[in-house]
Amino acid sequence: MPDFPENVPREAFVTALTKHQSALRGYCQAALGHGEAAKEALQRTNIVLWKKCSNWDPDTPFLPWATAVARFEVKGVFRDRKRERRRLLFDSDVAEQMMDNAVEAVLPMPERLEALEVCLEKVSPKNRNVLAAFYSEGKTIPEISDEEGRGQSAIKVMLMRVRRSLGQCIELHLAKGGAK
């Protein structure tokens, strides 16, 4: 871990980096899609942010600076994987376009996270377990199907519906300015 320059309070940088991890992960994923490429981009971004922490003025917003760094790293991952002929979700031209849209998607991230927390509370425990198994534990649909004792099609349909409803709930919550 690098030494901190005197002009950057350590606590402020660490707090900001921790607070915006979800947004940075969201940016990398919005630009590169799901999968290992986005994880690699996030890891590279975090390393560069640490190295360049002296470039950040604590009196300015952290996220615009961090996403500018992330964009550079996302491009790097894209370039390296393409050279290695590894599978990427987006074609070059689409990826470039998605990088522009990714910034817009993550800038209201704190509000989006708050909306997600409110909306997730309304998901039944049973469906929440399936969501957790899929999205955070990384289980496959056949694995979830076996555990739940339900058909794979039923699991897919359920995931789609709940995910769609969550998205709608979040957008509505954001549109209402966060009112419950």
Added chain:
Amino acid sequence: MNRTRLEELFLASYADELNELERTELNKLLRDDPEARIFAARFLATDALLADELETSSNERSFATQNNRFIRIAWFAAAAAILMLTTITVSLLMPPGEAVAILAGEELQAGRVLTIADQEAKIKFGSGALVAVEAPASLEILGNNAAYLHYGVATVRVPGPIKGFELVTPANKLVDLGTSFGVTVEQSGKTAVTVFEGEVTVGDRIGAEHIFAGHAIRVNRELGKPSEAISYDTTPFLDTWKSSFGIEILQGNVRFAQPEERVSPGEVIDRNSLLLIPEREGVNLPAQMPLNIIEPGTFTVRFYREGSYVPPGESTAKEIALSKAMLVDSFLLQYNPGLPSPTSKDKPFVSEVRFDREVIGIIAQKDLLAEYDSLLAFPEADFSGQIHRGTAQNDEIILSPDRHTIRVAFDIEDGVDQIRVLVESHLIAL
């Protein structure tokens, strides 16, 4: 933008099941379509948030099971249900004489028992299930997706994605597999179930009976004994059926469509009454979608499409676009006499409808109605037999200042008078 297809492809991508053809299709959908890319970016960013949030909650649960002092399950901290009342007084099951009124919007925890002494109550569960109960009745909240009807008449509707709402009765347990049924429980405990839409199971897994739409049974309390089929009759449930859609007041020459009329609104004929028909629920109305009315006021113009010919002497109103996307439930208000009748001509039909949610907008122009049938009409609805949909020159539509009430005066001529009313969806709960 094909939102559904994008969601399917991203789900397959998350599950690592996207083949090359689908990957190419995904890129084609996103290429040069800014709206699709904005949606995709938000969707993917939200997936990242979702993964983090679920992981955080899982870590909290792991900690809780290791340390009994902190047994806390985050998602049960939310209220199990929210009570929506119209103008009734609800008594809790407390010592005699200690009745307590509950206010509309109050959040109810599991274990709460409601005694409905007058009129009706509508309860929205955390799962999205809706239960409308008619007095006299007693309903106990069991959880986010379950209740016990001790006695009374109730309609249960499960319009959202979360199925499996359980309604326990003295006779047995009913599970809604989607989407609506009526149940009567007498003080003696005798229970009858009428399934309007979808499927209901009666009893536990082993030996459970499946009851399908259009059928009704009297539930047998004895284990292992089959239920008795009875005649299908929705009449006892018409009030709770109507309440379950959030209709607080229905006055004038208007009635609410029965369950069996909902599926084929284009074919329902009633010379004596306007008909209010529930259509789709939880529809994502895109921003910039043109509507005819979006603000309170009185409207007596005939609506024409932008750029179309307006006969001399007639006035018209411009189409107005919503400024942002909204989640709505859709209702049709129509007069359809079938063949022209001398008694229906020039007879004004006046009606008033009050919703428990705000009216977002109204569509009253025939081409606009038809254009959005695929988005807003009940699946399989067929309006091909209807001519002259929309309103005519002497019709009047009023949207109240609080946006909850519409009043219409249709000056009936030949053909169908019809408007589509879009209200704020109750499907925020998941």
